[in-house]
Amino acid sequence: ISFTEALQHFQSTDLSECRQKVRATAAGRGHGLAALLCCLFGPPRLRPQLQGERELALAMAxxxxxxxxxxxxxxxQTIYRQLTGSRLGCPRYGEHWEELGFQGRAGGAKRCWGGSHWSHSRLSGGIQGQRKGFGHRRTTGWLRLEKPLELTFPFCIMSVNITxxxxxxxxxxxxxxxxxRRQQVLAVLNRLYAAAFLQLYRVxxxxxxxLADCDRLLKALxxxxxxxxxxxxxxxxxxMDR
Structure with a gap:
């Protein structure tokens, strides 16, 4: 599936329950001294024309x-193929999810899903990145870090945490x-996801x-x-421009 088709699906799907959760969370944060201080000294407000895209991103999550x-x-299926380089699909359940770093034959795919925005970010990073040489070759390079014991790299779990x-x-x-500045929300989220992952990989x-350094690295990110x-x-x- 393409990035555009996946996005169109969520744009046309009834996410009213998910949107209600987003609004309830926002309402819970919008009171008291903290809200006043944020209004006075916090970051600039998002432009009105971008509010709908922001809500969509949070509803997808x-x-x-x-x-x-x-x-x-x-x-x-697309994420699995991007991460492994396989031309074949995979069953919904099975040990193949454990090979990517998700534990449990039954729960691996759900952990891989990790909220549809993570899946969409992974989809965006893989499809768009392949055009820039940032696709399967570098992804498998990250996965190979899992092999030596002293460099065990929890690729997929860190992906979910970065999201x-x-x-x-x-x-x-x-x-x-x-x-x-960019007049976009989803594109900024997807690029920031890739940027944070790149920073993690480099460090x-x-x-x-x-693995003992994971908490410290996540706090830095x-x-x-x-x-x-x-x-x-x-x-x-x-x-990407190199």
């Missing part, structure tokens, strides 16, 4: 995997300036990090996605 929805299954960090930055309005490989998103995005652009 709430969308559960549906075995009966063919588009969901096609997205999983969580990027979405949290969006919820807290830390990406408004970049979204306003992990260059400094020979291990959380700070970067909230405080320095433009710097991360610029680093990705330089890397």
């Amino acid at each position: 709430q969308c559960p995997l549906d075995d009966g929805e063919s588009v969901h299954m096609r997205i999983l 969580r960090l990027v979405l949290q930055a969006l919820r807290e309005d830390r990406l408004c300036r970049e979204c306003n 992990w490989k260059g400094q020979r990090q291990t 959380e700070l970067a996605t909230k405080k320095k998103p433009r710097q991360l995005l610029k680093s990705l652009e330089i890397y």
Whole structure:
């Protein structure tokens, strides 16, 4: 499935329940002294014409995997092929998900889904990245880091965690300036996801990090996605233009 087709599916799907959760969360954060301080000293507000795209992105993150929805299954199949380089599909259940770093024969695909926005980010990064040489070859390079014991790299679990960090930055309005500047929300999220993953990969490989360093690395990425998103995005652009 293509990135565009997947996006069109979620744009046309009834996500009213997911949108209600997004609005309820926003309403819960919009009171008290913290809200006043954010209004006075916080980041700029997102432009009105981008609010709908922001809500869609956050609603997609709430969308559960549906075995009966063919588009969901096609997205999983596409992600699997991108990560492995396989031309063949894969069963919904099985040990092949464990090979990608997701534990459990039955739950691996659900963990891989990780909310449809993570899947969409992975889809975007793979399809668009292949045009720039950022697709399967580099992805398999990341996966190969899982092989030596001392360099065990939890590729897929870190992917889900990075999506969580990027979405949290969006919820807290830390990406408004970049979204306003680029007049996009989903594209900024997808690029920031790729940029954060690139930063993680460079540090992990260059400094020979291990599983014991995961918490520290995620905290550093959380700070970067909230405080320095433009710097991360610029680093990705330089890397892609090489």
